[in-house]
Amino acid sequence: xxxxxxxxxxxxxxxxxxxxxxxxxxxxxxxxxxxxxxxxxxxxxxxxxxxxxxxxxxxxxxxxxxxxxxxxxxxxxxxxxxxxxxxxxxxxxxxxxxxxxxxxxxxxxxxxxxxxxxxxxxxxxxxxxxxxxxxxxxxxxxxxxxxxxxxxxxxxxxxxxxxxxxxxxxxxxxxxxxx
Amino acid sequence: xxxxxxxxxxxxxxxxxxxxxxxxxxxxxxxxxxxxxxxxxxxxxxxxxxxxxxxxxxxxxxxxxxxxxxxxxxxxxxxxxxxxxxxxxxxxxxxxxxxxxxxxxxxxxxxxxxxxxxxxxxxxxxxxxxxxxxxxxxxxxxxxxxxxxxxxxxxxxxxxxxxxxxxxxxxxxxxxxxxxxxxxxxxxxxxxxxxxxxxxxxxxxxxxxxxxxxxxxxxxxxxxxxxxxxxxxxxxxx
Numbered sequence: 104x105x106x107x108x109x110x111x112x113x114x115x116x117x118x119x120x121x122x123x124x125x126x127x128x129x130x131x132x133x134x135x136x137x138x139x140x141x142x143x144x145x146x147x148x149x150x151x152x153x154x155x156x157x158x159x160x161x162x163x164x165x166x167x168x169x170x171x172x173x174x175x176x177x178x179x180x181x182x183x184x185x186x187x188x189x190x191x192x193x194x195x196x197x198x199x200x201x202x203x204x205x206x207x208x209x210x211x212x213x214x215x216x217x218x219x220x221x222x223x224x225x226x227x228x229x230x231x232x233x234x235x236x237x238x239x240x241x242x243x244x245x246x247x248x249x250x251x252x253x254x255x256x257x258x259x260x261x262x263x264x265x266x267x268x269x270x271x272x273x274x275x276x277x278x279x280x281x282x
Numbered sequence: 283x284x285x286x287x288x289x290x291x292x293x294x295x296x297x298x299x300x301x302x303x304x305x306x307x308x309x310x311x312x313x314x315x316x317x318x319x320x321x322x323x324x325x326x327x328x329x330x331x332x333x334x335x336x337x338x339x340x341x342x343x344x345x346x347x348x349x350x351x352x353x354x355x356x357x358x359x360x361x362x363x364x365x366x367x368x369x370x371x372x373x374x375x376x377x378x379x380x381x382x383x384x385x386x387x388x389x390x391x392x393x394x395x396x397x398x399x400x401x402x403x404x405x406x407x408x409x410x411x412x413x414x415x416x417x418x419x420x421x422x423x424x425x426x427x428x429x430x431x432x433x434x435x436x437x438x439x440x441x442x443x444x445x446x447x448x449x450x451x452x453x454x455x456x457x458x459x460x461x462x463x464x465x466x467x468x469x470x471x472x473x474x475x476x477x478x479x480x481x482x483x484x485x486x487x488x489x490x491x492x493x494x495x496x497x498x499x500x501x502x503x504x505x506x507x508x509x510x511x512x513x514x515x516x517x518x519x520x
Binding site: 185188191192193194195197198200201235237238240241245247248249250252274276277279280281282 | 372376377378379380381382385386391394395398400401402403405406408410411497504506
């Protein structure tokens with residue numbers, strides 16, 4: 104049996120919209136499943152990735168856990184792909200970068216309407232927030248970027264097919280959108 | 283005899299007094315640009331129109347066309363330089379396309395698409411910039427200003443007003459308006475002024491018009507900026 108391409112996916116500071124868009128390739132998932140298998144991914148519930156060919160990461164780097172996960176992906180994936188606006192620019196979560204972290208937390212957990220037992224969560228299990236949300240390329244080396252919010256199903260399909268076929272991935276004009 | 287220059291090996295005519303970008307546009311050759319506008323005095327600040335003239339780089343929007351010029355425009359090296367310049371513009375401001383109503387009609391975004399820019403490459407500044415929503419009909423979002431001065435020039439040269447100016451230097455450079463309060467509502471800007479419509483990004487917007495043209499039907503959704511840009515110029519001439 105031919106060895107399948109192993110793909111790991113995760114969402115850091117993302118909304119899983121990029122994952123939903125990947126699933127939007129619909130029935131093409133079936134021929135794709137002949138060629139690939141998923142390693143660590145919200146689709147498999149595998150907790151850690153090991154020896155993958157491709158790592159797809161959506162979302163920016165918002166907290167300490169995101170940094171650990173991103174480094175694990177970089178270490179274990181031959182090709183690391185920043186997927187979507189948040190992974191590439193920080194995106195929507197990065198809009199908090201203009202507000203001091205303490206004010207952000209106070210707004211959400213102390214002053215917001217309807218807050219009961221107001222306190223800033225500080226359980227040691229919770230990952231600490233970074234001072235600023237960062238795009239992936241500011242933390243690790245990223246090999247490819249798929250822009251879009253989210254990138255369309257067509258982007259995933261074109262990109263993965265190019266990569267699996269051993270071609271340099273190339274997106275047609277209509278596939279490149281930042282929104 | 284017609285005077286000529288050569289751009290990427292093609293011989294094109296020019297008239298005395300034309301800049302390289304004017305001669306190129308008249309001949310149907312697109313040179314990427316953001317701060318250049320055919321109706322206004324060249325500013326030469328965005329550097330996207332950098333071309334190589336007889337071995338030296340210069341801005342096509344300010345450099346006069348002269349007999350015997352051998353010009354490189356669409357070379358791999360220049361396109362790579364232009365992509366880096368565009369990436370610098372993106373990380374210097376805060377250009378969150380998914381939350382910007384100008385998306386699809388934005389020249390900064392369209393130039394980036396044209397140059398196949400897929401990432402921002404540089405670390406983002408995340409500079410703190412304000413929004414001025416004081417005016418009843420026009421909004422300034424300083425996050426998206428690239429200091430091209432098109433609003434400054436349009437206000438001065440076309441509208442006969444002095445609503446906008448650029449203040450400060452280097453990293454402190456910013457757009458200011460002509461009012462003691464510093465607010466747009468206290469200027470004599472009207473929504474019908476050209477200055478309110480000329481912004482190549484989403485920095486100056488007319489309120490309540492955001493999604494009149496739906497996403498998917500906007501200027502650059504299906505067409506490269508070179509096609510749109512050249513078509514516009516030729517429509518204006520007709």
